[in-house]
Amino acid sequence: MTPKFRPQMLVYDDRFTINYFVNSIGSCIAQERIEINGKFRAIACGEGALVKQKIYYISSNSHYNTLCNIDKQIIEAVKTSIRQLETKSLGWWCIVMVKEASGV
Secondary structure, three states, rough: OOOEEEEEEEEEEEEEEEEEOOOOOOOOOEEEEEEEEEEEEEEOOOOOOOEEEEEEEEEEEEOOOHOOOOOOHHHHHHHHHHEEEOOOOOOOOOOOOOOHHOOO
16 A cells, blocks of 8 residues: 555744733833744545544744744654554544543
8 A cells, every 4th residue: 555645734824913001100011922823734545535644733922933944843744644544443432521520
C-alpha cells in the first residue's frame, strides 16, 4: 500500500489591536496586543475509504517569530498521518462520561 498525502487545510490569522483604558481623572493606558494563529491539517489516504489525519496548531500572543522554522513540525504532522494508516483498528469502544466524575 502506497499512502497518498494531501494537505487538506492551511489556515493563518493574525490580528493587532490596541486597547485604551481611560478613567475619569485623566489616566490613559494603551495596551498593544498581537495574536497569531495557524492550523495545518495533513490527510493520508490509504486503500478504499481509509483516511487518517493529523492537525498541527500554532499560536502566539507575543511575536511573529513563532511562525519561523515550523517546517519540521509540519513534516512530522504529515509523517504521523501516514503512520496512522499502518495502525490496526481495535474495534469500537464505548465511553460513558459521568458529569460528576468529570468535574462538571
